[in-house]
Amino acid sequence: MEIDYKKLVTEYRSKRFCILRDVINDDELDTILEFYNSLVKDDNGRHLEVKFGDINNNLEDSMIANLFRKISIIRVKVLSLSSNFMMHRNLSEDALEDEWERLMVEVMQKYGGWSRFMQYGKGHKFNAHKDAIGEVMAILHLSQPLTDYTGGLYVYHPETKKEECVDDMLNTKDLILCVSNYYMHRVDIKPLTKTGRLTYFVNFNPLSSEGAVFQGRMESLVNKLKA
Numbered sequence: 221m222e223i224d225y226k227k228l229v230t231e232y233r234s235k236r237f238c239i240l241r242d243v244i245n246d247d248e249l250d251t252i253l254e255f256y257n258s259l260v261k262d263d264n265g266r267h268l269e270v271k272f273g274d275i276n277n278n279l280e281d282s283m284i285a286n287l288f289r290k291i292s293i294i295r296v297k298v299l300s301l302s303s304n305f306m307m308h309r310n311l312s313e314d315a316l317e318d319e320w321e322r323l324m325v326e327v328m329q330k331y332g333g334w335s336r337f338m339q340y341g342k343g344h345k346f347n348a349h350k351d352a353i354g355e356v357m358a359i360l361h362l363s364q365p366l367t368d369y370t371g372g373l374y375v376y377h378p379e380t381k382k383e384e385c386v387d388d389m390l391n392t393k394d395l396i397l398c399v400s401n402y403y404m405h406r407v408d409i410k411p412l413t414k415t416g417r418l419t420y421f422v423n424f425n426p427l428s429s430e431g432a433v434f435q436g437r438m439e440s441l442v443n444k445l446k447a
């Protein structure tokens with residue numbers, strides 16, 4: 221997958237969200253769905269958390285682990301390049317992609333962030349809220365808007381005072397990155413199939429306690445890289 225990071229960063233800076241198209245292929249989608257279907261769901265069937273710890277046993281060869289890492293790397297890259305908060309903004313945007321990737325893999329192996337599948341079916345919704353400062357949603361779509369459901373994630377733009385449904389811009393296998401402290405947001409859907417709205421949601425907040433550890437680690441790695 222070729223990613224034009226500069227373009228993404230520009231998009232992300234201006235809109236506070238950006239969309240990465242087709243971040244996984246059909247085989248990867250099948251794998252992730254198979255994995256999802258093998259998991260025991262909780263009672264309401266909406267939140268299903270999958271932590272890094274759960275996949276540690278076969279971190280090296282599991283396709284899920286690789287996907288997870290891939291999503292996280294993309295997210296860190298975009299977040300890192302675009303955020304004033306992260307100290308390594310001083311690095312040139314032309315920093316070698318290979319070096320960056322190695323750095324991120326190393327960081328992700330140490331970092332205990334979380335991810336979860338989220339499935340919205342009949343009667344499920346999430347009321348309007350904002351998340352903590354620094355929070356960014358990274359949402360990989362595993363079902364098809366307008367085929368599996370209508371509606372989705374609505375974001376309310378604080379300047380234009382307009383609310384828009386981002387799922388209308390998305391397809392299966394697309395990843396959206398969105399600053400969830402900037403937008404009031406909510407989820408409301410009407411399922412059209414049994415699947416409804418199924419996403420894989422990755423989070424790591426640079427201001428959370430885990431994020432502080434992550435950032436410290438990142439700084440020392442960046443210094444190493446610079447040396």
Ligand SMILES: [Fe+2]
Pocket residue numbers: 349350351400405
């Ligand atoms: Fe949220």
